[in-house]
Amino acid sequence: MPTRFAFLGALLASALLAVPSPLLAKAEHGAAAAASTPAAAAKAVSVVRVNATSQPYDFLRPWSKRPPYQRRAAGAVLPGGRVLTTAEQVANATYLELEKPDSGEKSPATLEIVDYECNLALLKPADPAFLASFKPLTVGEASAGDDLAIWQLEANGTVLNTRALLTTVEVGEYPFGDTGMLLYRLTTSLQPRESGFTSPLVKAGALTGMLLRFDSRSQTADAIPAPVIRHFLQAASAKGGYVGFPHAGMHTAPLRDPQLRHYAGLANGTGGVYIRQVHPGGPADQAGVQKGDVLVAIGNNAIDQDGNYADPHYGKISIQHQISCANFDGAKVPFKIMRQGKEMTLPVTLRYQDPSQSIIEPFTVDKAPRYYVLGGLIFQELSRQFLKEWGSEWIHKAPERFLYYDAYQEELFRDDPRSRIVIMSNVLPSPCTVGYEELNCLVVTKINGVELKSLADIEPALAKPVEGFHHITFLGHPGEIVIDAAQAAAIEKPLMRNYGLPAIKRL
């Protein structure tokens, strides 16, 4: 007979700020097995090593960087003395260098253009003649069913050529940002090499993709496809400077449900997708597209019930690709829509949308996080990178309010005057912060009565102490805390010494 009794299991599970595991997604080298080399080495070398030393910021201690780490990758040599690699490879790089695979000769490199959303980067050697002996690759094309070659580099400089079957072409997730882009899905059996998984994909001597990720268990890989590379390179050579991939500023939902089709005023059996959200002020909104409209075609491309169009090369592909990759910033594209049974065509001017303009940045790379330390209280701006400091399980472990803000930011902060969410991330205990030690991860609404729209507002706010005190107002408990202005100024230097802060602020 089971006995009933109440237990207090969860009490010990403390709700303290979890210590996040190191951010570093370690390069997956290491087990460089001394396997035999079935390398059908290319005669003229078109691949160069890209060596990056990277040092991301520590978003929980925003004044310091994490320990540097090195990653080696293979880059594709392009005409004009430039090298294409993934943006992941150069993210947070403090030093970049190119290395000739055969001779090991090296040249420092500079980053010409990087676009984290499409995960591509262009490098240039410091020595213009460094790539003279290479045979540049041109960008080709591939389709589902093709056999591609993945070019990795052996330790001795020869090319390790692994075959990969291109099984699927579809829109999928990229490492940075929230935008889906075209991907090649491949089946391949890749060997681990120190040049990692950033490697060129080649078909008939032409560059058709850049390897993005590889899963050794399922023996599948994803690659950045030729159309995305072509778009990136074309935008990179634009006269007005590089502008990223454009967006329409709306979200759609499939229109398979016959009850929803009736509701939207459509007959069965035809295509079209339901526009469930239109970003205010965005391209679709400016063109007059409304929530509840049905998008039936973009230009001459009819859209089916799932939001796909028939791509001449790839077949059924999401219109996301049509909007973002087949067009460039500023392109005027006719959207054919149905509204309450009536058809109309609205010209939408597609625009690049800078992710750093989001109220909570989806990714923060190469940029030092802003902070301000007042008497030991650490003020920062909420970003997804901050949440990712909770480790691989961050989506469950980071503070729930912040996760919610991040996940629903488009909906929550549409009419919010803030451009950033200012938070008090933690407290460095000091004579100023007695009694405040356990406060962390709170949203700061005001300082000295001044609303904080971003961390830039903190200094003007701190210039107005009330009777010698700084009043810090939080969203919710504990309401307000107080710091002695003179004391905070006086302990700046000792606090910096004590905790090893190089600076009291970075704004």
Place this chain on the structure above:
Amino acid sequence: MRRSVWILFVLAVSILPARAISITEVRKSLVHITTTAQEPNYRVPWNPGGVNSGAGTGFIIGGQRILTNAHVVSNARFISVERENDPKHYIAKVRHIAHDCDLAVLEVSDAKFFEGTMDLSFTNQIPPIESSVSVYGYPIGGDRLSVTTGVVSRIAFQQYSHSSADSHLAIQTNAAINPGNSGGPVLQDGKVIGVAFQGFSGDVAQNVGYMIPVPVIQRFLKDIEDGHYDRYMDLSLTTFPLLNPAQRKSLGLGDDGQGVLVGSVVSGGACDGVLKVGDVILSLDGHPVQSDGFVELDGERMEMPEIVERKFKGDSVAAHILRNKDPMDVTIRFDAAWPFQIQASQYDIQPRYVLFGGLLFQPVSRDFMRGNQIDSLRVRYMYDFYLSEEFYKSHPDLIVLSSVLPDPVNTYLGGFRGGIVDTINGEKIKTLDAMAAALAKPAEQYVIQMMGEGRPIVMERAAVEASRERIKARYNVRNEQNLSE
């Protein structure tokens, strides 16, 4: 004056000598309780739930009443009680049950049960730390009396895990308290000092058991004197310790270690309109409040809420506060217990739900969250921040589409699982009752918009009507809705 006090003291000692009672006498008051319970199934809310049985301990407290833990007799369908040295099983009924403090009073209609029994009485004070205690009961399923002894290890506020949402004073002891001891008396010098009720599982901590102390028991017994349990009263606010010298100075406080800051006030709670965020509570009910949130009660340092713990519906407490440096006296009235219980485990109720076109809609509650693996961040957030973000104002019920019973009428709606209902045909939906009413209104189609920016769910009346009997038969649904608990 001093002399009379002295005489009273002596009298008290001579009249009521601390006298241990024999085990024979304790046996006369112990009750072995066996409960058959039926726990509702929040995944299949129309099912009556699985039947299981459990055992616990109780003791006779006078007035032909048995005191035990609420969790021993929760969701009970049948309760039988046995005495030591009497082979007969008697049928018992719950007369009063308090889930917020895990106590219950049982009655036995057969008066024979109480023949030859002895009532246990309570001490009127909290036992000192390190004093010896004995725990009586029927642990780990046995039906023979077990006694364990130990000392009072600690006296502090504890979460009462039966509701998981309430904290009260509890006494910690190192006397072994095991499953089955629940509801049993803990004695010191022949008097009850507590009711054993919870412990840690062995892989968390050793020799840590908890008892419900006399102030909590007496409060329960007093509350039910009028025949109705009104639940605990609550300040419905949070306080923040005032330890920071700059903060104290700016609030106009000296270095006297007094006063706590009001950090948040739940609107609609007892302090709404009486206290404001930023007020400093200097004393409550005549007890000075120390800056770490403690007060002195009965010679013990205790958390400030303990003052309110001893209050009843209709009571009020005076608070001396500082608002914008001005001293003020305010009165906090306790008119009713806090109504929104979604974060507390609930018992003796049936899950509420509405099934419409195979879509199962349920209000969020602690039991619902435990029964369904809800991964939606929106649901988790709105549940966890229900009080602090005051979601109870806009959504007294947070209605979640918890599952979809597949049928042609809902073929394309699987992706809506985990969403929260916002509007139906343009009408904001605040409660499950309102939802049922909106879906009962004649309309050609029902447009259900979930919170967020997804597309609407559109259900055509004719299609839903045609699906009703089909879905009921296919999924063995007994009722399409239950609106009352």
